[in-house]
């Protein structure tokens with residue numbers, strides 16, 4: 001078996017470790033145009049390119065954001081956009097010491113012959129796209145595949161999710177982009193926390209089997225797991241301590257310590273819940289940097305505060321900074337509500 005050595009190995013390790021630095025996490029703002037449209041609609045704004053750009057400029061130009069945020073995940077459209085003062089978003093980020101990242105999957109599509117499940121699109125032509133994104137200034141990537149617990153899930157769907165993530169990760173690393181590996185176990189369903197533990201363990205075990213098969217450099221990836229919680233419709237709620245215990249148990253069973261960072265998604269948790277759960281996970285030392293890569297749990301109150309009105313812009317940026325600092329504190333296990 002030939003030992004792998006890629007041209008970007010050192011840079012990948014550096015980038016991954018910079019993202020996983022103490023007290024820092026990721027701002028996920030890579031909503032597809034359709035999803036961004038839903039967010040804008042919630043405050044009565046039309047889903048136009050200019051409204052999406054204006055909203056994203058508000059996020060990216062928040063003064064002091066770089067103190068808490070090490071990277072921002074962008075949608076392709078955003079990677080090539082500029083501020084109203086004609087500074088490219090990539091430059092705006094780099095000035096704050098925030099590393100630009102890019103969502104590279106092309107979304108989900110129905111998976112034939114499954115339990116009504118989906119698979120993730122975007123492997124065709126991916127190597128060309130990742131090379132272009134690197135040239136445009138991106139240094140890490142994200143690919144989100146999903147597993148649905150109420151759907152079974154079928155062995156075929158778990159295997160496809162894991163295999164697709166591994167192929168993507170190998171391609172991203174070959175272009176110098178640190179791959180964020182995200183098999184999202186959806187929150188939907190009324191199952192208990194033990195069932196989530198079971199499905200998450202199986203999904204991550206398979207993901208690492210395929211990552212190893214594809215010779216992905218573990219020191220140069222980041223993970224984006226869902227926390228291990230009961231289903232959203234379960235009658236039983238669990239405390240942050242229990243969520244932390246289950247989530248860490250699962251990760252310690254299947255994730256090599258060579259991986260530098262675990263950057264959780266918020267998956268529909270409230271802003272406060274997401275912060276409290278992260279804080280609970282950092283009450284004792286972990287083998288990895290355990291942090292956040294939240295979209296909704298960083299942006300919900302920003303949108304509500306902004307309402308599409310430039311007069312509210314500063315207050316909206318303060319709302320973002322408040323959540324970013326809270327999660328930064330939680331990354332250090334020092335959040336005090």
Ligand code: 13P
Nearest residue numbers: 028265266267294295296
């Ligand atoms: P949420 O934090 O809103 O779940 O989004 C994170 C994300 O990027 C999902 O891929």
